[in-house]
Amino acid sequence: MKNEKDISRNVQKRIFQEANSRCSFCDESEVATLQIHHIKARTEGGGNEIENLILVCANCHTKITSGIITEADILRKKIMLLKGKTEARSSSASQNSIILENSSNAGVIANTITIKNPKKSSIKMQPPQGTIAADRVKRNYIKYLIDTYHDYKKKDQNVEKMNYAIFYETIRKRFKCKWDFVSEEKFEELAYYIQCRIDGTIFGKLKRKRGSRNYSSLEEYLTEI
């Protein structure tokens, strides 16, 4: 894959060893699908050092790109790998701070995460200022719209399992970043875009024909929650 030739063979080998030649997230062991992911993207200054790399399968790589696997999930996993604890695989992904003892991974820095006091540190997650992620209400409203879109799309396609990554990827391409890293100034544009996509589904069109609405406005959403 594209970036790997720039990573030294020695580092590649150590990344595979670190993860026991399995995807760090789903345990996939098929070598052909394993890839090395840059935790902090190289376009954002991330390097090819072990602390910035993690072994993933193609499937989970897509989940990372689309935000289903979050940067916090990646960091948590990477720290466990650095500590050599494979039980991290089953650990909950919902806590938002972890304690590191005696670890030497002060080099792991992603753009949303700062490591304070590397000797006895905790990782604090702070969404970047000025993004939708930094505003809980706006973030939740966008998430509500995305979920609504997926609900309707499921009805259109009449399938149980759908590929959620596709729509996340569409948003990422259009807004040039992950959905919740879109700047707050573009909140309305993003909301409007997703609303149009909901209205454009077959189920959405049917509902509108019958005189129902497809989603709540932000104000209505706020009173509902």
Ligand SMILES: [Zn+2]
């Ligand atoms: Zn995987």
